[in-house]
Amino acid sequence: MKLFKSSISSILILSLMLLLFAGFSGVAEARTGSITEWQWTGDWPLDPPLPDHLWVDLGGGEEAMFLHFNQSLEDVDDPFDPDFLNENLMYVGLAIRGRFFAEERPTNPAYTHFHQLSAESPEAGHGGEAGDEGYWLVHIAVQDLERPWGEVEPGVDFDFMPTEPPAQFDDLDIFETYDVASATDWEWRVDWPMDPPLPDHLWIDLGRGRAMFLHYDRPVDEEGAELIYVGDAIRGRFTAEAQPDIPGFVHFHQLEAESVDAGHGGAPGAEGYWLRHIAVRDMEMPWGEVEPGVDFNFMVTDPPAISE
Numbered sequence: 001m002k003l004f005k006s007s008i009s010s011i012l013i014l015s016l017m018l019l020l021f022a023g024f025s026g027v028a029e030a031r032t033g034s035i036t037e038w039q040w041t042g043d044w045p046l047d048p049p050l051p052d053h054l055w056v057d058l059g060g061g062e063e064a065m066f067l068h069f070n071q072s073l074e075d076v077d078d079p080f081d082p083d084f085l086n087e088n089l090m091y092v093g094l095a096i097r098g099r100f101f102a103e104e105r106p107t108n109p110a111y112t113h114f115h116q117l118s119a120e121s122p123e124a125g126h127g128g129e130a131g132d133e134g135y136w137l138v139h140i141a142v143q144d145l146e147r148p149w150g151e152v153e154p155g156v157d158f159d160f161m162p163t164e165p166p167a168q169f170d171d172l173d174i175f176e177t178y179d180v181a182s183a184t185d186w187e188w189r190v191d192w193p194m195d196p197p198l199p200d201h202l203w204i205d206l207g208r209g210r211a212m213f214l215h216y217d218r219p220v221d222e223e224g225a226e227l228i229y230v231g232d233a234i235r236g237r238f239t240a241e242a243q244p245d246i247p248g249f250v251h252f253h254q255l256e257a258e259s260v261d262a263g264h265g266g267a268p269g270a271e272g273y274w275l276r277h278i279a280v281r282d283m284e285m286p287w288g289e290v291e292p293g294v295d296f297n298f299m300v301t302d303p304p305a306i307s308e
Contacts, residue, residue, distance in 0.1 A: 069088045094212070113160050139160040269306065
């Protein structure tokens with residue numbers, strides 16, 4: 001009997017590894033396109049839609065970024081109006097496609113909430129039955145909030161409607177939720193990760209070389225600063241080989257430079273972050289008109305190829 005159980009466990013592990021490998025290959029191919037055409041929308045990916053959310057697909061429906069407001073947007077003429085955005089935006093966040101299983105919950109502890117792809121109502125979409133398809137969400141507050149679960153300060157809201165998933169395999173312990181360290185303690189900061197800091201940015205470290213940022217139209221400590229971009233960043237080097245193959249990461253900034261302006265691009269192999277900027281308003285930039293959505297023209301830094 002023990003031999004039989006061992007064989008079954010081995011088969012299950014091998015099958016899961018093959019599925020994961022196939023899944024990663026599929027994701028790489030799927031991420032070449034965006035279901036929302038790299039723009040914000042309110043009617044994707046959930047049915048029924050969440051009336052207080054806007055979403056942008058970051059490639060093939062596997063990952064998305066969202067804006068969560070404190071009211072329904074159904075009667076709002078322009079959710080990207082700077083005054084409305086600054087006053088009513090509660091959260092920005094990332095969402096990863098998955099199923100409602102403990103084994104498929106992201107290992108990053110910031111992903112506390114699951115929402116089904118399809119449900120009878122937005123409220124009924126929280127959590128679900130074992131194996132339901134949907135998204136795992138991390139909610140990052142952008143202002144002080146009073147929520148049903150208590151006071152929330154800017155940063156990752158670990159108490160945002162936690163949904164505890166059921167386990168798919170009782171006898172397998174190969175899946176764990178790992179402790180992921182955050183260099184910013186899961187809070188927004190202006191003095192990280194660049195030296196010198198970018199005065200018009202706030203950053204939050206999500207662990208394992210991933211970060212999110214808020215980009216304002218002036219230094220964040222100046223009165224009247226308005227949000228113009230949200231974005232995510234991946235730690236890496238300034239080489240063509242190290243540039244993420246995920247669309248949108250067109251700008252590189254060095255970890256250390258003589259000045260903020262000198263930090264764009266850099267010498268071959270310089271350490272830093274690849275940034276993806278997602279506009280949250282219509283604006284005129286030096287490279288042209290920008291509409292809400294992924295800005296593929298944001299200060300493009302073409303990296304050198306070092307393998308040639």
